[in-house]
Amino acid sequence: MNATHVMTRRLGLLAAGFAGLLALAACGSGFSGGGSTSAGGATGGSTAGGGSTAAGGGSLDVLIGSSGDAETNAVDDAVAAWSQQSGTQATVRNASNLVQELSQGFASGQPPDLFYASADQFEGYAANGSLFAYGDQLSAVSDFYPSLVSQFTFDGKLYCAPKDFSTLALIINTDDWTAAGLTDADVPTTWDQLATVAKKLTSNGRVGLAFSGEYARIGAFFAEAGGRMISEDGKTAVVASPENVQALTFVKDQINAGSFAFASAVGAGWGGEAFGTHKSSMTIEGNWIAGAMTHDYPDIKYRVVPLPAGPGGKGTLQFTNCWGIPTDSDQHDAAVSLVEFLTSTEQQLKFAQAFGVMPSVQSAAAGFKEQFPQFAAFVDSAGFAQNVVTAQGSSAVISDFNAQLESLASGDPQAILTSVQTNLQAALDQNRK
Amino acid sequence: MNADATPAVRRTRRRRRSVTQHNAAGWAFTLPMVVLVGLFVAVPVLMALWVSFSDWAGRGSPLAPSVQFVGVRNYDQLLLGGGLATSDLGTSLRNNLWYVIFVVPSQTVISLVLAVMVNRRLMRGKAFFRTAYYFPSVTSSVAITVLWLFLFSATGAINKVLGWVGWHGPNWFQDPSGVMHLLLGKLGVHTPPDALAGHGFLGTSWWQWLAGPSVAMTAFILMAVFTTSGTFMLLFLAALQSISQDIDEAAEVDGASPRQRFRLITVPMLRPTVTTVVTLGLIGCWQVFDQIYTGTQGGPGKTTQTPAYLSYDAAFNNQQWGRGAAVAFVLFAIIVVFTLFQRWLQRERPLPRRLRFYPTGVPR
Amino acid sequence: MTATTAQTTTAVAGATLAARRRPRRAGTVVIYALLTLVALVYIYPFLIQVATSFKSDAEAASDPLSLVPQTWTTAAYTRLFRYSDYPVWFRNSVLVTVLVTAGRVFIDSLAGYALARLRFRGRGLVFAFLVAIMAVPGVVLLIPKFLVINQLGMYNSFAGLVIPLIADAAGVFIMRSFFETIPPAVEEAARIDGAGTFRLWWSVILPMAVPSLVTIGILSFQGSWNELSHFIVASSDPQLTTLTKGVAQLASGALSSGSQYPLKLGAAAIMTIPVAVLFFVFQRRIMATSTGAVKE
Numbered sequence A: 001m002n003a004t005h006v007m008t009r010r011l012g013l014l015a016a017g018f019a020g021l022l023a024l025a026a027c028g029s030g031f032s033g034g035g036s037t038s039a040g041g042a043t044g045g046s047t048a049g050g051g052s053t054a055a056g057g058g059s060l061d062v063l064i065g066s067s068g069d070a071e072t073n074a075v076d077d078a079v080a081a082w083s084q085q086s087g088t089q090a091t092v093r094n095a096s097n098l099v100q101e102l103s104q105g106f107a108s109g110q111p112p113d114l115f116y117a118s119a120d121q122f123e124g125y126a127a128n129g130s131l132f133a134y135g136d137q138l139s140a141v142s143d144f145y146p147s148l149v150s151q152f153t154f155d156g157k158l159y160c161a162p163k164d165f166s167t168l169a170l171i172i173n174t175d176d177w178t179a180a181g182l183t184d185a186d187v188p189t190t191w192d193q194l195a196t197v198a199k200k201l202t203s204n205g206r207v208g209l210a211f212s213g214e215y216a217r218i219g220a221f222f223a224e225a226g227g228r229m230i231s232e233d234g235k236t237a238v239v240a241s242p243e244n245v246q247a248l249t250f251v252k253d254q255i256n257a258g259s260f261a262f263a264s265a266v267g268a269g270w271g272g273e274a275f276g277t278h279k280s281s282m283t284i285e286g287n288w289i290a291g292a293m294t295h296d297y298p299d300i301k302y303r304v305v306p307l308p309a310g311p312g313g314k315g316t317l318q319f320t321n322c323w324g325i326p327t328d329s330d331q332h333d334a335a336v337s338l339v340e341f342l343t344s345t346e347q348q349l350k351f352a353q354a355f356g357v358m359p360s361v362q363s364a365a366a367g368f369k370e371q372f373p374q375f376a377a378f379v380d381s382a383g384f385a386q387n388v389v390t391a392q393g394s395s396a397v398i399s400d401f402n403a404q405l406e407s408l409a410s411g412d413p414q415a416i417l418t419s420v421q422t423n424l425q426a427a428l429d430q431n432r433k
Numbered sequence B: 001m002n003a004d005a006t007p008a009v010r011r012t013r014r015r016r017r018s019v020t021q022h023n024a025a026g027w028a029f030t031l032p033m034v035v036l037v038g039l040f041v042a043v044p045v046l047m048a049l050w051v052s053f054s055d056w057a058g059r060g061s062p063l064a065p066s067v068q069f070v071g072v073r074n075y076d077q078l079l080l081g082g083g084l085a086t087s088d089l090g091t092s093l094r095n096n097l098w099y100v101i102f103v104v105p106s107q108t109v110i111s112l113v114l115a116v117m118v119n120r121r122l123m124r125g126k127a128f129f130r131t132a133y134y135f136p137s138v139t140s141s142v143a144i145t146v147l148w149l150f151l152f153s154a155t156g157a158i159n160k161v162l163g164w165v166g167w168h169g170p171n172w173f174q175d176p177s178g179v180m181h182l183l184l185g186k187l188g189v190h191t192p193p194d195a196l197a198g199h200g201f202l203g204t205s206w207w208q209w210l211a212g213p214s215v216a217m218t219a220f221i222l223m224a225v226f227t228t229s230g231t232f233m234l235l236f237l238a239a240l241q242s243i244s245q246d247i248d249e250a251a252e253v254d255g256a257s258p259r260q261r262f263r264l265i266t267v268p269m270l271r272p273t274v275t276t277v278v279t280l281g282l283i284g285c286w287q288v289f290d291q292i293y294t295g296t297q298g299g300p301g302k303t304t305q306t307p308a309y310l311s312y313d314a315a316f317n318n319q320q321w322g323r324g325a326a327v328a329f330v331l332f333a334i335i336v337v338f339t340l341f342q343r344w345l346q347r348e349r350p351l352p353r354r355l356r357f358y359p360t361g362v363p364r
Numbered sequence C: 001m002t003a004t005t006a007q008t009t010t011a012v013a014g015a016t017l018a019a020r021r022r023p024r025r026a027g028t029v030v031i032y033a034l035l036t037l038v039a040l041v042y043i044y045p046f047l048i049q050v051a052t053s054f055k056s057d058a059e060a061a062s063d064p065l066s067l068v069p070q071t072w073t074t075a076a077y078t079r080l081f082r083y084s085d086y087p088v089w090f091r092n093s094v095l096v097t098v099l100v101t102a103g104r105v106f107i108d109s110l111a112g113y114a115l116a117r118l119r120f121r122g123r124g125l126v127f128a129f130l131v132a133i134m135a136v137p138g139v140v141l142l143i144p145k146f147l148v149i150n151q152l153g154m155y156n157s158f159a160g161l162v163i164p165l166i167a168d169a170a171g172v173f174i175m176r177s178f179f180e181t182i183p184p185a186v187e188e189a190a191r192i193d194g195a196g197t198f199r200l201w202w203s204v205i206l207p208m209a210v211p212s213l214v215t216i217g218i219l220s221f222q223g224s225w226n227e228l229s230h231f232i233v234a235s236s237d238p239q240l241t242t243l244t245k246g247v248a249q250l251a252s253g254a255l256s257s258g259s260q261y262p263l264k265l266g267a268a269a270i271m272t273i274p275v276a277v278l279f280f281v282f283q284r285r286i287m288a289t290s291t292g293a294v295k296e
Helices: A002-029 A069-086 A098-108 A119-127 A146-151 A174-179 A191-201 A215-225 A242-257 A271-276 A289-296 A332-342 A345-355 A362-371 A373-384 A394-405 A413-432 B008-052 B073-079 B084-119 B126-138 B141-151 B157-164 B179-186 B194-198 B215-242 B245-253 B258-285 B290-294 B307-317 B321-345 C003-008 C011-053 C057-062 C075-083 C086-117 C123-134 C138-151 C158-166 C169-179 C184-192 C197-208 C210-225 C229-234 C243-252 C261-281 C283-288
Strands: A060-064 A090-094 A114-118 A161-167 A169-173 A207-211 A260-262 A280-285 A302-305 A316-324 A385-387
Touching: A060 A069, A060 A098, A060 A332, A069 A090, A069 A289, A069 A332, A069 A345, A098 A114, A098 A119, A098 B307, A098 C138, A114 A119, A114 A332, A119 A316, A119 A394, A146 A161, A146 A316, A161 A345, A161 A373, A169 A174, A169 A373, A191 A207, A191 A242, A191 A280, A207 A271, A215 A242, A215 A316, A215 A385, A215 A394, A242 A260, A242 A413, A271 A280, A271 A289, A289 A345, A302 A373, A316 A373, A332 A345, A345 A362, A362 A373, A373 A385, A394 A413, A394 B084, A413 B084, B008 B321, B008 C086, B008 C123, B008 C138, B008 C158, B008 C169, B008 C197, B073 B084, B073 B321, B084 B126, B084 B215, B084 B258, B084 B307, B084 B321, B084 C011, B126 B215, B126 C011, B126 C261, B141 B157, B141 B215, B141 B290, B141 C011, B141 C243, B141 C261, B179 B215, B215 B258, B215 B290, B215 C011, B245 B258, B258 B321, B290 B307, B290 C229, B290 C243, B307 B321, B307 C138, B307 C229, B321 C138, C011 C261, C057 C261, C075 C086, C075 C261, C086 C123, C086 C158, C086 C169, C086 C197, C086 C210, C086 C243, C086 C261, C123 C169, C138 C158, C138 C229, C158 C229, C169 C210, C184 C197, C197 C210, C210 C261, C210 C283, C229 C243, C243 C261, C261 C283
Parallel strands: A060 A090, A060 A114, A207 A260, A207 A280, A316 A385
Antiparallel strands: A114 A316, A161 A316, A169 A280, A169 A302
16 A cells, blocks of 8 residues: 555656646746847847747748749749858748748747748838848848838838839730731720720630739729829828729729629639630739749740720839848848848849849849840839838738629629728728827 | 445545545646646637737737737727728628528538438448448548539539539639528619618628628538538437337327327437537537638638638738737637527427327326 | 237227338338438549549549549649658648547546546546636637747647647546446455556556547547648648648648649548548447537
């Protein structure tokens, strides 16, 4: 009886010890507030218990949201080249859900050391201190296009380097074009011409023009009608302006006439897929379509022309991302060095070659036009391109806008735009508090 | 417990020693589970509660000193704010409500019918049928959702089958039109009266509330019935088998038709099982997440957005952690209310004399 | 039919019964037909799934109903195993599931036994605590489990995948209700022979509990193999992705370019095989346990 008594006691102590260890582990890493990870303006330094994957001076973790294999391979090659040069290891990961993984990274104190930060999420990250402002450490800041630099400036500081930019243009399937009896003279320069051409190109099983049913495409029509989403001073939402209503009504009418369609309605994930799988003869997409076409749909012959002008003149949308470096990383210097490499003129032209995006540095513009005369339309469109909405909190409003657009064919454009305006105004007001 | 017949003194001593022994052992045995459950269920609930009352923005620890208590601001914005947050909550609640309305009765009735049919005496191949109906329940919701995305695509198997009867099937997972709206449209009602369109609840107009599940949501409803009817069929089978055959035969001898026997004997005796099935169904239906994450991520047009997915989306995609936590607790409250309400509805009420069943066959 | 009817047979009763017997045969045929049709509806999708995984992308889109591909091709599986991380996902799922199942079986039976048979101070409290825990719906835990895993420094680690899943209050009650059926005499005898509580539990009680342990094992296996939301929040490292998360990404994430149905269906099919095998092997036991995993 004594021996078993002792054994039970021992077991009890063991169990208690186990529980104690667990509790110690808990106290050890987190409840103290995470040490340096939560300290507001702390630069680099060492991270607390649940720190980053690298152990100081180790390898860089690069997270990208690639548009396809072409882009992934290009980034891989570039980063590998830099690794050889600098002697620092780096791995590139393609995110399945970039926004979710970034937010998990920030919350856990283990963000990637370098990542794509899209313009619409940028303000949110900068505002809560997740981003490290390294604009002042870059050597060629003046070389970046000013409109891109302003997108990534928050509170007067340039937080990150714009990595490239793209504009939307009209992509036309040349075989379908000639088969429908159309010539160069028929390239649409007004909305009416666009409607006519789309109608001509619509045949059984194929729609004239298909594009993703989201603000990031329809916004081009707003620009062409002369409308914008936010007033020039950035304080008022003007989504429901008569120009925008006119634009949205035009799109709706064409959809109901059968010449336009949303990519999802023809069973494609995005405009490029609808175009590449020949479900449409035209699409509205940006530079990245070049990589997708070469890689995934090499049999389709196409040309790129600027979008037609609307009642308000020429207009299109411009997109850009930047290379974000998180505050909670201990690889700031290595990361900045990598960014310098990736935004250099030569490297940007290489990216342009691989997946067609346009360099964010002005010194590369001439080289781009020379190497890619077929993409001249994209570069030329930059002259009248509008930036997308990027105010903090706007991404939820845009998601809601996109959701409402799904029922555009039977919906009321005025009502949709009014609700988006209300929501956007609320977001803008929230930011000013 | 152990009623000893031993003398008092020895009894006391032994009991005291055995109580001490069991204390240490008892705690040693339960401590692992208590710690695990405490750490990963209890503490998270408390932490979520804290986050829902704080302004934590998604960086660093939520327990850091820089995180402020903001009272009910998150709940206020969510329930009374009237902006996007409120209408998102309203939309997701509407979607989930219609889901529950369609799924719970269907899965209960279908599983009951299947169980009754499979349970018949002299039935051959019982095992085969039971296996066939239960198999979908063991698969993961991710696998089934992937399969469903294929079957219900615009050119998929389901539309092919519908084509045989001349119906041009919709582009299921891309179609945001509400089923009720479609029905009303068939009856000629296309635009809502002002009373319905102008007013609403939680930022969603009454007309929107009446939209019914969207076509996309309907595909999910079918999937839910497909995957859960097997499990509930087993529950009913077990209950049916525990109903004594004697009672049934006695009633048969007395001249009761099969339908009467079913209605007056089987169904009342299945009552507790029905309650269990409905409760489990409710609790499960209000937490739909996996299928939405895998399949439609809340689209098309936010018609498959559920509160569970909204909570995840607000926190992980929009970095609105406080709002996400608040949505989760609102959902918690809803589940509790529904469960209690349903139990109250199905409480045992005394039947009028006339309808009571007397085992001896002689009404008194 | 039965003795009762034979005893009470009168001419009238006999005639009525005989009359009822005839339509019953026709009725039985109808019932069989109905049941078979429904069974077909339940099984056919899985047959389509397997068949489609052997078709080409184009054929899958153009001919979704046929069970026999015009041209058999294993291109989807090749792509799956060579060009994606599927083997890594499979390995992770296996590891996690085995560890979680072992953990749950062990810890559930420990706690279940203590609640059933050991008197100790605070037993009521522990019981009430576990009951309260069962009332918490999983959806509330999605966000905060992520936060707690962070705090404990388990984010992006195997421990973070496995340990939180071992917490399982329901299993404790299943074991407890089994242990309550064990006659106290057995324990008395063992104690008189000098066994301490742990030895008693390990060598005497546990072997008697094998059927229940198997039940818990099956439920745990199914539950952890099919778990999704926990894996989404517990890690973002691609090397720690499990099958459910990986296939979900294949279906919906940015990595799912184009509608490569054979690939996705093949991935889902392989993912289902282990639970299907488990199901067919332990059919009787699974279907006898009326609880089972509730899927919504």
